[in-house]
Amino acid sequence: MTTHDLVRLDRLGPALAEATGGDAWRAATAELISGGKSNLTYLLRSAAGELILRRPPSGKLLPRAHDMGREARVQRSLSGSGVPVPEIVLYDEGGLLGIGCYVMRKVDGHVVRGRLPASYARTPREREAMAFAFADTLAALHAVDYTAAGLADYGRPEGFMARQVRRWTGQWEASKTHPVAELEELGRRLAAAVPGQERCTIVHGDYRIDNLVFSLADPGEIKAVLDWELSTLGDPLTDVGLLMLFWREEGERQISLIPGVTHLPGFPGRDAMLRRYAAASGADLSDMGYYQAFAHYKFAIIAQGIAARSAAGAMGGQDFGDLDDEILQLARDGLTFIGG
Structure with a gap:
């Protein structure tokens, strides 16, 4: 079209x-x-x-x-x-x-995809400020009183994680072109080990650096959070699990669909990001292995949906190539975070 x-x-x-x-x-x-x-x-x-x-x-x-x-x-x-x-x-x-x-x-600022703008966030201090603003804004979202905001009916918090696993399993069945045994095993393990939910908040559902607008003048200031398609009410640790997936460290394999910058020198690692989020939110992060496994499962299925839409010509002419290897690797990595 x-x-x-x-x-x-x-x-x-x-x-x-x-x-x-x-x-x-x-x-x-x-x-x-x-x-x-x-x-x-x-x-x-x-x-x-x-x-x-x-x-x-x-x-x-x-x-x-x-x-x-x-x-x-x-x-x-x-x-x-x-x-x-x-x-x-x-x-x-x-x-x-x-x-x-x-x-x-349109919000003026930088949307960072794959590379930093020229002369932007050049120093370790600026890169740390950029990263910690990212974590703090997520904690701020999770602290919003959703009832006062008029969003009390925006989702069903009870049984959220079990429903999420079922929902994404259903999305996989609707969009897959062939079986992927590792992904299907990951789904079974996730369904069998759903943790108790500590709290309910607004969940963004796709929280990553390229869904934010950073200030033109100050890398430590976020001007807007974008792309609320997957937002709902539920377990905020699903957002933290995705943060851990997308926050690549130096020397790691990059995710082709989400080219990032956090692997560059000066950006804090995942452990520092978890500490920052925990300090800002007061959250218990002891079950992060489960949420990281779920993040891999969810994003693998999102990648399959992207591949299907691209092949059908439904993405405005954008072509994201063959994603089979990436989906398989996401599934294999996800299995490392959750026991059998």
């Missing part, structure tokens, strides 16, 4: 003009922001400025995936909470593009 088919500026432009009071949005342009591997993200430009559009991929969607209403709702609810989020300008259930979408303000 073309950008015209996916964005429909003939409909979206007038709606934005009405929502913002800026008539220049009737003559907007759209450019796909590469790097998005689930929902599609477009930079919208006009004489009135820049905005960001989020919409699902084209083609057949997995059940309960790509819910734009949830993304828009949680960001609106977190406004003023201390967790920085972009302002939602417009949400539409499907009348404009034929599927749910929303438009938000």
